Amino acid sequence: MSDIVIRPRPAPDHQIAVPSLPRPCGPVSQAVVTLLREPATATQAERRVRAAFHPHLDPLTDRDFQLGLWCLYELHLDGFPGTDPALEWSPALLAARAVLEEPFEAALRRLVGPLSPDDPIEEVRRLTGSGRPPRLARFLGRDATADQFRDYLAQRAVYHLRESDPQSFVLPRVHGRAKAALAELQYDEYGAGRPDRLHATLYARALASLDLPTGVAAYVDTAEATILTTVNVMALFGLHRRLRGAALGHLAAFEATSSIPCRLIALGAHRLGFPAAVATYYEEHVEADAVHEQVAIHDICGGLLESSPELAGDVVFGAAACLAVDELTATALLARWERAA
Amino acid sequence: MSARADAPEPTIVRGVSVVVGADGTAHRVERPAVALCACALSRLAPWCDGTHKALRNERPDTVTDRRRPDAGAPPAPW
Ligand code: FES
Ligand SMILES: [Fe+2]
Ligand SMILES: [Fe+2]
Numbered sequence: 140m141s142d143i144v145i146r147p148r149p150a151p152d153h154q155i156a157v158p159s160l161p162r163p164c165g166p167v168s169q170a171v172v173t174l175l176r177e178p179a180t181a182t183q184a185e186r187r188v189r190a191a192f193h194p195h196l197d198p199l200t201d202r203d204f205q206l207g208l209w210c211l212y213e214l215h216l217d218g219f220p221g222t223d224p225a226l227e228w229s230p231a232l233l234a235a236r237a238v239l240e241e242p243f244e245a246a247l248r249r250l251v252g253p254l255s256p257d258d259p260i261e262e263v264r265r266l267t268g269s270g271r272p273p274r275l276a277r278f279l280g281r282d283a284t285a286d287q288f289r290d291y292l293a294q295r296a297v298y299h300l301r302e303s304d305p306q307s308f309v310l311p312r313v314h315g316r317a318k319a320a321l322a323e324l325q326y327d328e329y330g331a332g333r334p335d336r337l338h339a340t341l342y343a344r345a346l347a348s349l350d351l352p353t354g355v356a357a358y359v360d361t362a363e364a365t366i367l368t369t370v371n372v373m374a375l376f377g378l379h380r381r382l383r384g385a386a387l388g389h390l391a392a393f394e395a396t397s398s399i400p401c402r403l404i405a406l407g408a409h410r411l412g413f414p415a416a417v418a419t420y421y422e423e424h425v426e427a428d429a430v431h432e433q434v435a436i437h438d439i440c441g442g443l444l445e446s447s448p449e450l451a452g453d454v455v456f457g458a459a460a461c462l463a464v465d466e467l468t469a470t471a472l473l474a475r476w477e478r479a480a
Numbered sequence: 481m482s483a484r485a486d487a488p489e490p491t492i493v494r495g496v497s498v499v500v501g502a503d504g505t506a507h508r509v510e511r512p513a514v515a516l517c518a519c520a521l522s523r524l525a526p527w528c529d530g531t532h533k534a535l536r537n538e539r540p541d542t543v544t545d546r547r548r549p550d551a552g553a554p555p556a557p558w
Contacts, residue, residue: 270533270534327513399533429515429529430511434492
């Protein structure tokens with residue numbers, strides 16, 4: 140028998156103090172966290188969350204609002220350690236979610252403004268057709284310091300550690316060509332049969348190579364408002380059958396604006412001499428998302444609209460919302476690094 | 481910046497296990513669908529890497545020139 144003893148590596152400091160519930164940062168998230176701790180009726184929950192929400196705040200950039208909503212969506216994903224799993228379908232928490240979702244969706248529709256859904260596929264192609272890389276990817280590729288690049292990875296972790304999961308909620312709600320194409324795309328996101336190639340796992344490996352934690356919980360308390368907005372948009376679209384067109388339009392825009400930025404971000408990782416795992420994640424997406432773009436626009440959205448042409452407006456709305464929220468995030472992250480500089 | 485009708489798009493191919501590149505090199509297919517570069521500008525050839533979109537930002541006359549094999553180095557979109 141071997142004498143080799145494998146000792147677990149001691150966890151870095153920042154992994155020790157991860158609480159089982161996020162730290163509230165205002166009245167909305169406080170009201171939600173309280174609902175997660177203590178039972179309440181639907182009427183009480185609705186009243187409390189409504190009282191905490193100030194209608195003059197912009198839900199899309201208010202961290203308190205987005206954190207409250209994020210906690211409610213988390214019940215449908217991994218949940219919170221130590222809380223009752225039945226909370227996922229508790230009338231109180233569903234009522235709280237509905238109170239926040241209404242102004243959230245309204246704000247998204249205001250943000251994108253009027254849309255032209257006459258030729259939705261062409262419109263999605265037009266919205267995503269630029270070959271010019273966006274400013275955030277350019278900054279990461281050329282100028283970001285090692286600290287800023289690490290901060291970018293940490294900020295985006297709340298999404299990439301759950302990559303593609305919100306879109307899986309849509310699978311049973313679409314049919315035929317759209318279903319087959321969405322399943323194909325998701326299969327690729329989920330490693331095409333190889334667990335070590337799951338995109339979320341590639342991202343976890345990139346984080347681990349920089350000694351950063353690999354669980355979502357470690358990143359929520361420091362995530363910018365708009366970072367939470369990006370994941371909440373996907374959850375809103377993914378969890379409502381009514382919004383399946385928006386979910387797939389969002390997916391198409393997301394995939395269609397990924398290859399060129401990812402190539403630049405990978406170059407940034409090489410420029411900074413980061414471990415190979417970091418560039419590997421982005422290089423996989425240069426190639427994969429060039430495929431996913433075509434599949435998502437033509438087969439997934441095209442297939443959906445073939446059988447449900449009435450969803451044209453939703454598909455364009457989802458795509459425009461993806462791009463507009465991306466812009467908000469880029470602005471927030473560049474400002475964050477400017478402030479810190 | 482609307483998409484130009486004649487800007488090339490990659491070809492999506494399913495159900496093959498090997499793609500042979502223009503130089504004769506065999507590339508194993510590791511995903512359920514692959515996008516084959518149709519613009520000759522990809523740095524990941526034979527796979528598309530999104531570079532074809534740069535063509536849509538250019539004027540039509542330069543697009544034609546860029547796509548001739550003797551037109552020199554591919555344009556960098558970044
Ligand atoms: S077709 Fe996309 S890079 Fe050539
Ligand atoms: Fe991915
Ligand atoms: Fe993708």
